[in-house]
Amino acid sequence: MGKKNIAVVWGGYSSEIVVSEKSMQGIYSFIDKNKYNVYKVKIDHNGWFVDVDGEELSVDKNYFGFEIDNAKVNFDFAYITIHGTPGEDGKLQGYLDMLNIPYSACGVMAASLTMNKYVCNKYLKNFGVHVAESIILKPGDVYDINEIAETLKFPMFVKPNTGGSSFATFKVKKIEDLQTAIEEAFNETSEVIIESFIAGREVTCGCFKVGNQITVLPLTEVVTSNDFFDYNAKYNGQVEEITPARISDELTARIQQQTIKLYGLVEAKGIIRADYIIKDDIYYLLEVNTTPGMTVTSFIPQQIKAAGIDITSIFTDLIENELNKKA
CATH class of the missing domain: 3.30.470.20 (ATP-grasp fold, B domain)
Structure with a gap:
C-alpha cells in the first residue's frame, strides 16, 4: 500500500481567501509528510488547481484528482480549509459525498x-x-433604520450572515452609520445579520x-x-x-x-x-x-x-x- 494522497483544499469565492491561504499553510505544515502525500488544492473563481512542485495543474472534477506524465493521481482525502463558500457552507462537502471521498469537516447539513x-x-x-438578539435582512427587504435602532440599541454589530466575521463586519455606535454598514455588508454576501452588542x-x-x-x-x-x-x-x-x-x-x-x-x-x-x-x-x-x-x-x-x-x-x-x- 502506497501513501494516501491528501488534498488541503483552500481558496473560495469570498474575501476570506486571504485567510484561507494562511490556514492552508498551517495545515500543510501540521500533516505528517512521511505518512501522506500532501497536495495544496486551490479553488477560486478561475477554477480548481493543484500545486505540484510549484507547477499549477488543473484538477479534474470528474474524479477529484489530476494527471501528470500520463498517469492519474486520485485524492483519497480532502482537508477543507476554505472560510466561506464553497467549503464552509456544504457545497464542497456535497460534491465530495457524491464521489465518496472522505473529508475533514462536517457534512452538508451541518455546514x-x-x-x-x-x-x-x-x-x-x-x-x-x-445568544445575542438579532435581525436578518435579505435582498429586497424593506427595513426601517429607526426600528432596528430601537429594537437592538447601540452599539450593534452589522455583518454578512454567511461570510466569516473578518470582512465587512462593523460595530455601529450611532444611527448615522447604520445604513452605510448595512450596504457594505450586503456587498460581501446576500444576507446581513444585525446583532445586539454584549459587553x-x-x-x-x-x-x-x-x-x-x-x-x-x-x-x-x-x-x-x-x-x-x-x-x-x-x-x-x-x-x-x-x-x-x-x-x-x-x-x-x-x-x-x-x-x-x-x-x-x-x-x-x-x-x-x-x-x-x-x-x-x-x-x-x-x-x-x-x-x-x-x-x-x-x-x-x-x-x-x-x-x-x-x-x-x-x-x-x-x-x-x-x-x-x-x-
Whole structure:
C-alpha cells in the first residue's frame, strides 16, 4: 500500500481567501509528510488547481484528482480549509459525498446550518443556549433604520450572515452609520445579520472528535484594544490571546461542556471552535465555527499546544478516522 494522497483544499469565492491561504499553510505544515502525500488544492473563481512542485495543474472534477506524465493521481482525502463558500457552507462537502471521498469537516447539513449565523443561533436557542438578539435582512427587504435602532440599541454589530466575521463586519455606535454598514455588508454576501452588542469577556473553545472520543481544549481569552476582534486583531497581531483563559475552573468547565453539547447539536465533525462572550457569568454564544482558522498562531493550534498534545498526531488521527470509515 502506497501513501494516501491528501488534498488541503483552500481558496473560495469570498474575501476570506486571504485567510484561507494562511490556514492552508498551517495545515500543510501540521500533516505528517512521511505518512501522506500532501497536495495544496486551490479553488477560486478561475477554477480548481493543484500545486505540484510549484507547477499549477488543473484538477479534474470528474474524479477529484489530476494527471501528470500520463498517469492519474486520485485524492483519497480532502482537508477543507476554505472560510466561506464553497467549503464552509456544504457545497464542497456535497460534491465530495457524491464521489465518496472522505473529508475533514462536517457534512452538508451541518455546514449549511452553521454557516448561516442567524439560523444556527436561533436553532441553538431552542436548546437553552444564550445568544445575542438579532435581525436578518435579505435582498429586497424593506427595513426601517429607526426600528432596528430601537429594537437592538447601540452599539450593534452589522455583518454578512454567511461570510466569516473578518470582512465587512462593523460595530455601529450611532444611527448615522447604520445604513452605510448595512450596504457594505450586503456587498460581501446576500444576507446581513444585525446583532445586539454584549459587553463582556470574549473566550473561544476548540473541540474535536476521533471515533467515539471527544476532546475539548483549553479556552483562549481574546483581549484586543481594537473596537472588536476584527481582521487586524485576528491576523495583524493587534490582540492579546491568553490560553488558558483567566476565568474560574468552574466557569471554564461549564463552557467546555456547552461546547461538547454544541458539537452534537449541530452534528459537527473534525475540529470546531465555539466563540463566546461572558457577561455576569452568563456565556453567550457568538458563533460555531466548523472550519476554524489554522494558521500556526490561530486559536486551535494554541489550545492544542496548551493541552500538551502533538498537533501532527491529531491530524493523523482525524485523517485515519475518516479513511477507516470508508475502508
